[in-house]
Amino acid sequence: MVPSYVPLSYYLLLSGFLFACGVVGFLIKRNIITIFMSIELMLNGVNLSFVAFAAHWHALAGQVFVFFVMVVAAAEAAVGLAIIIAVYRTRETLNVDQVNLLKL
């Protein structure tokens, strides 16, 4: 009996779906925390394709990249949440459409 496994394309489809969810959420949501979570979703979608390719090609580089992405994501989460709190304190809203002073 051949060992059962999930083909690569399945992983990639899931990865693409997660990424697309992230993009759409990022574009259409107004709540800054939702947008933030959408970014995380996109990052993890990419991570999934990295590990899928790494397993498929038996190459470790993909998995190393994933660690990097996770470190950056953690740092980004720390900074991003801090910014969100600061924004909420000054503007008393989490709606990004009302945080638009930085324009010409």
Add this chain to the structure above:
Amino acid sequence: MNPNLNPNLNLWVIPILPLAGAAINGFLGKKASRAGVTAVALFFSGAAFAWALLVAARFSSLSLPYHEFFAHWIRITGFSADFAFYLDQLSLVMLLVVTGVGFLIHVYSVGYMWDDPSYYRFFSYLNLFMFFMLTLVLAGNYLQMFIGWEGVGLASYLLIGFWFTKDSAASAGKKAFIVNRIGDFGFLIALFLLIKHFGSLNFDQVFGAVVPLPVETADAGLLTAIGILLMVGACGKSAQIPLYVWLPDAMEGPTPVSALIHAATMVTAGVYMVSRSHVIFERAPFALTVVAIIGTLTAFFAATIGIAQTDIKKVLAYSTISQLGYMFMACGVGAFSAGIFHLMTHAFFKGLLFLGAGSVIHAVGGEQDMRKMGGLKSFIPVTFGTMLIATLAIAGVPPLAGFWSKDEILWKAYQVSPVYWGIGVVTAFITSFYMFRLLFMTFFGDYRGAKVDAHGHSSHGHDAHGRGEPHESPMVMLVPLMILALLSLVGGFVGWGNHFENFLAPVFGTAEAVDSASHSTELLLMGVSVAVALFGWWLAYLLYCKRPELPQKIADSLGSLYQTVVHKYYIDELYAAVFVKPLIDGSMRILWQDVDRKIIDAAVNDAGDGAKHVSDEVRHMQSGNIRSYAGWISAGAGVVIALMIWMWTKAR
């Protein structure tokens, strides 16, 4: 020729001294007292003269020409020029004239400029001029000479425009500078030709390379071209046809400046340069002929203009142009030593005439129009006496200085062509006439001017008329007059028995022995020139002393001819119409209105406006809305992905 045989004369000190004086007075003079400025100016110019005298005292023990290396300047492959000094009989004469007459005029200026608010500035410029003039005459190569040449032009510009708040003085300075630039252009091209063909500008190397070349008799060649271009330069600096127009206007400067720069020294730089280059000219007979013709024509032409001028300084200015013409006539007929001789005597008597004129102007409170003078000889006897000596000298009355040098020139010219001699003698007659006219109009008859105040007038203040009589100048002005008068009296005797010519013979070569038959011709010609000088004197006496109503009648009967002469043959108007106006119109209409405003300005402005418009549109992208930014990012990513897919399909 071994330079080690010579003691070190430290020639470099001579030009550096006035430069130091110029720097001290220029930088510190504003706060210093007049006495301090005077002390600095006189000390440094006097020290230069003293050093020159020391050099002259040791001159006979030198092996000539004496070379002195001062510093490296330009050293490139195939060409080098150093700061180096060169002394021979010719530069020694120039050195003594420049420092000697220059020092006397410095002394005179103390009195003349005492009331001027920019006293220190005047002496700073005057010392600066001395520096450049000494650089010019002591230079060991053409390039260093050119520095001096341009530098004296600068000093001349500064001093002509000394009273720069007066519009006419400022424009006269500019005119002198620009006209000189035309001549300098010719000089520069001559230098380029020398570099190209001889690889050097060093006097020794150039002349050493030129000497073996054949005389360009049949057809004009390289040396002729160089000679004529050098002459173009000399025409500018020494105010010869067709570039003489700046010198009469240069009379806007203070009178000591006219005496020093525009009579005694700077304007003779062209004669010096041509004489210094005699090796080139002797091998280019055509260029020499050009020099002679220009000189002869200028001498005659300027003298005729001098007849009808009424401004005392303008008469002297045209007289200077005319006398410079004599010097070039001498160079042109190959009698370089006669030209230098006349240069020296001219420095004495014309310097004296200008200083005397300054003293006259000082006496009558700034008036320069001779029609408003007259009868001054009883008011200012010392000035009158010295002016009389100078007039006799320039008119060529023996045994004064001008007689010897002018006669030497006329005699040499006669040997080449009687035509030069004929024009020269007629010019001598005119010279004698207009100079005695100046003397009679100024000093004889009745005083026709307004009363002037007794002391506190300024020499240039034309509105300084007050009460009182014309008065004699202070001693500080009179002593230089007397010394120059003495030199004008006896200066010609150095030419006795060809002493001066023999002295310069190592530079210019020895003159051929004159046989007795031509010796009697020489005496005859001498008699003729003395006769015309006396005739000019008599005619001036008749017209301006005996029957002062006659000149007006003659002028009326001559009508348009007289008007033409009064208006200097309309040469200034001609130049204005032919050169100046088209240049200004072309600059205004084409270069300014079309090229500058419609092309250059328009291009710059359109570029600026365009950038402004584009960015005005593009700035709306930056809305401050995070989701719109996200949209831009996604769109950009989409474009990149599409591009990659397109390239991927294409690569397959």
